[in-house]
Amino acid sequence: MTTAIAENAQTRSVNVDLVITNEVIETMLSRSATKYYDPEAVLTDEQITALVEIGTSAPTSFNFQNWRFVAVRSPEAKERLRPIAWNQAISYEAAVTFIIIGQLADASTVPAVFGPMVKAGYMPADQLPEAEKGARGIYDDNPQQQRDEAMRSATFGAAAIIYAARSMGWGSTPMIGFDPAAARKEYNFANNEIPVMLLAVGPMRDGNWPSKPRRPVLDVLSFR
Secondary structure: OOHHHHHHHOOOOOOOOOOOOOHHHHHHHHOOEOOOEOOOOOOOHHHHHHHHHHHOOOOOHHHOOOEEEEEEOOHHHHHHHHHHOOOOHHHHHOOEEEEEEEEOOOHHHHHHHHHHHHHOOOOOHHHHHHHHHHHHHHHOOOHHHHHHHHHHHHHHHHHHHHHHHHHOOOEEEEEOOOOHHHHHHHHOOOOOEEEEEEEEEEOEOOOOOOOOOOOOHHHHOOOO
16 A cells, blocks of 8 residues: 555544454545646556456446446547536546446346356356346336446446556546536447546646545444
8 A cells, every 4th residue: 555545544444443444445445536636647558458447347237337438548639528528627637537438228238248157157058048038127118227227337337446546546536527418429429328427547746635524424324
């Protein structure tokens, strides 16, 4: 764990008598949305690819993996994104800004996404029709459920990237402040794709706040 993460983790804590803390938990607790990025910093193709690979380890319903990630990182691409992101400095000062895209849940993809599991011998082939039937019962003819799943999957993927970036000592900023319609037109998204958020990632410069105070846990937790 880097020194910056260790110092920032001190702003929040978990009752260590009840929970065994470790570097993963400390990284999560120390995360805060970044406002100031080093505009000269660059992430390599390999680093960006690694972040997205980690992002795609997040869970999705029926293993749909119904997401896509557009990495905006060149100066020219950032200029195209800038008006879509309402000219927010975060979007063009960060080393990379991802457009996080959710795809409408499609039950017909179940055989394909579970195919590798069957091939590896983890899942019996005769379970595929039942899995597809279950997915169709939830999503077919249910546009709202399809859209909800797109939003959930994209958000899970973004969250995984956020914590991965933090573990590497980089900042991140999820952004809903952008024009989805303009993004759709500029990047020619398919009809089944929803631009869910922008996610800036990169090395930080001085001036960022530590992790912000959170409401008391018992204000948001109830036991039954």
